[in-house]
Amino acid sequence: MPVYFIHSKQVDRGKIILRDRLAHHLRDVLRLQKGETLLLVDERPKRYTARLVESQPAQLTLEVLQEESPPSFPLPALHLGIGLLKGEKFEWVLQKATELGTARITPLVTERAVIRPKADRVAHQQERWNKIVLEAAQQSGRWTLPILDPPAELLAFLTRTSGYGVKLIFWEGIPSESPRHEIVKAIASAPPQGAVLIGPEGGWEKTEVDAARAMGYQALSLGPRILRAETAAVAALAVVQYEIEGRGHGDH
Structure with missing residues (x-):
């Protein structure tokens, strides 16, 4: 219901x-x-x-x-930062991230982003995005609405999330024969707050990955295949959420 x-x-x-x-x-x-x-x-x-x-x-x-009242056990609060994607792709990510229990979503202005926020459309876009998030939260029976930020620069996001217990940036430039093992190891402590970073259609610049690493982010792979940005976002959130909740936590 x-x-x-x-x-x-x-x-x-x-x-x-x-x-x-x-x-x-x-x-x-x-x-x-x-x-x-x-x-x-x-x-x-x-x-x-x-x-x-x-x-x-x-x-x-x-x-x-x-x-x-909500469950008494701690709830994982995942914060998704994702490079801006074209129209329906980004809206699909908003919907699925909300359904998966993401606590906060920040659209990011990145080096290779195809889409750039336009000042005269920001308010209209934000209103539409908020509606998508609300409808997804209703449909999925969430206890809370996720926070949806206006578009931000990557550096601002890295600074905002500096105190999080787990910080993951997913990048196809990282070789990995066992991505799930690496993810499980990265979230071993199952912290109450964690950040997940996904690049835009064109992926991350290496300088952006380096900047994230300098702020304590761990670079991980989602496997040997190159995924579309929207697929990568859902895959990363799903596996991280699953592993955290598998340690005795509930959904957000």
Whole structure:
């Protein structure tokens, strides 16, 4: 079942009041009927199973049937930095990274990036990207929305993530006969915060990899095949998330 994101101020004494675009979506698009139930999550985060009890033109009123807190075990928080990709490719990465539980996503302006942010389109792009992330988070039943940053320079990203426990940059220039073994070794401590760096369509310049290494990043391979950037992003996130969660952690 998908979840819908709300604010805690909309929850009051066992009732949830919706007056925003979500109310319109539930009533006029999904045709939610009285007595039907759905899942909602607020920013604390708390998750609610709620039933529609009243539908008015200006608002929906839901009755809380059950309230849940997130799992008590530590959650891995992966931060994806990825070189800007062309249109639908980047949007696909946003969707899949969100579904995989990524905590934060930063589009990067890199040396070989085909796409460069245009000042007159940044706000529109960000709005569209946020919508994609929201819909993916709803569909995948996440407890939280990932943070989606505006495009940043690689050096700014390296500085921002300098304190993370694990920092990985994936690069086809690294030979590896056993990529999974190398990844497992790199995340042996299963830290609460980790960064994953993926280059754009044209890959990384060696100077960029060197800069990341100088900031404590470990350069790794995803195997002998050359992957498209969007494939590499999903493959890297999936294997890192799987290995961390396999040590007793839950999904983000």
